[in-house]
Amino acid sequence: MHINMKIRGFDVQLIVMLMSMLSLVYCQNKEVVSTTNIDGGRIGSHSYAFYVLGDSSVDCGDNTLFYPLLHGHFSLYPCNGSDSTLLPQLLAEKIGLKSMRPFYGQNGSVEEIFGGLNFGSTQATIMNQGSQSHQSLNQQLRQVSETMQLLQLHLATDIALQFTRSSIFALSFGKDDYIDLFLQNSTNQISNHTFATILVDQMTNAVRYLYDANARKIICFGILPLGCTPRVAWEMNRTSDYNGSGCEEQLNDLVMEYNNLLEEHMAKLNTELPEIHVVFCDVYHGMMEIINQPWLFGFVDTKTACCGLGLNGAMIGCMSMDIACNEPSKHLWWDLLNPTQAVNSILADAAWSGSLISNLCHPITIHELVNIKV
Numbered sequence: 185m186h187i188n189m190k191i192r193g194f195d196v197q198l199i200v201m202l203m204s205m206l207s208l209v210y211c212q213n214k215e216v217v218s219t220t221n222i223d224g225g226r227i228g229s230h231s232y233a234f235y236v237l238g239d240s241s242v243d244c245g246d247n248t249l250f251y252p253l254l255h256g257h258f259s260l261y262p263c264n265g266s267d268s269t270l271l272p273q274l275l276a277e278k279i280g281l282k283s284m285r286p287f288y289g290q291n292g293s294v295e296e297i298f299g300g301l302n303f304g305s306t307q308a309t310i311m312n313q314g315s316q317s318h319q320s321l322n323q324q325l326r327q328v329s330e331t332m333q334l335l336q337l338h339l340a341t342d343i344a345l346q347f348t349r350s351s352i353f354a355l356s357f358g359k360d361d362y363i364d365l366f367l368q369n370s371t372n373q374i375s376n377h378t379f380a381t382i383l384v385d386q387m388t389n390a391v392r393y394l395y396d397a398n399a400r401k402i403i404c405f406g407i408l409p410l411g412c413t414p415r416v417a418w419e420m421n422r423t424s425d426y427n428g429s430g431c432e433e434q435l436n437d438l439v440m441e442y443n444n445l446l447e448e449h450m451a452k453l454n455t456e457l458p459e460i461h462v463v464f465c466d467v468y469h470g471m472m473e474i475i476n477q478p479w480l481f482g483f484v485d486t487k488t489a490c491c492g493l494g495l496n497g498a499m500i501g502c503m504s505m506d507i508a509c510n511e512p513s514k515h516l517w518w519d520l521l522n523p524t525q526a527v528n529s530i531l532a533d534a535a536w537s538g539s540l541i542s543n544l545c546h547p548i549t550i551h552e553l554v555n556i557k558v
Contacts, residue, residue, distance in 0.1 A: 238356035242304035259501030411436035415520035430527035
């Protein structure tokens with residue numbers, strides 16, 4: 185009996201010690217992400233981590249297995265640098281998070297989960313099931329679920345719940361669905377309106393899935409104006425005299441239909457689901473403001489890809505950084521389909537605080553979302 189009591193006492197002490205260690209790790213992580221620097225000042229934050237799901241708008245190929253072998257007719261270097269030049273990652277920096285790793289770039293440390301993860305995968309789509317090379321929306325949602333379960337194994341239940349509820353989850357999909365539809369000769373057996381509706385319904389279900397996994401702060405990004413990208417403009421006009429002017433309005437109209445429908449559904453979720461805060465960021469209109477008045481933002485070229493070959497750099501993608509232009513900050517487009525870091529930086533500032541481009545994100549800014557206490 186005496187021996188059993190000692191064993192029980194040791195067990196209690198061990199459990200207390202382990203809980204103290206986990207609490208210390210949690211508090212250290214909380215301290216790291218609890219503040220962020222804005223205009224030289226320090227502000228409080230109620231967000232602990234940033235988790236990103238998406239397609240080529242959030243991943244440069246780092247999280248897409250065998251991407252160099254499977255990039256097809258797109259770019260080998262779709263970003264001028266790395267994922268850190270993309271919109272979600274620039275927002276993560278504003279939140280104060282520096283360690284958001286690609287899902288497949290983890291080293292097995294639970295501390296990496298505390299800083300956030302990028303589940304996004306170049307060429308990922310909403311509609312398709314995905315493959316071993318890139319992860320579809322549903323596959324990324326499963327990865328998020330597994331990650332949250334791992335988090336619960338390493339933290340007390342109430343701490344894990346609060347951590348998840350206070351973290352930011354961002355979704356950026358649809359771009360590659362429309363690219364597949366228009367640039368890879370996919371058979372369009374359904375109407376364009378039905379196509380948009382199916383995509384938006386899937387995105388709405390994805391937000392509900394995250395909500396059921398205890399996510400409460402969610403960002404949903406719209407699709408950029410694909411009709412203005414160098415590749416689409418060239419593809420749509422190569423059968424006629426193409427001088428590189430203007431955008432393909434038909435495709436832009438379809439993208440806007442998707443974006444508008446997505447925004448409506450996200451607004452409904454804000455009223456239907458208790459305690460949820462969904463922010464929709466209208467990347468399309470933000471970029472169109474830049475395209476229509478490039479001189480106001482310091483851009484000189486709005487049509488030619490900085491890194492690409494052929495007419496307007498639109499025929500062959502960025503196969504080597506050696507062919508990139510000397511001043512990418514003056515270009516709107518980095519390659520066939522992706523904006524430069526300079527554009528993403530402007531969009532990040534607008535999404536964060538509404539500077540330069542107002543009402544990019546609504547009903548609130550990302551700064552306001554981060555500081556909501558849930």
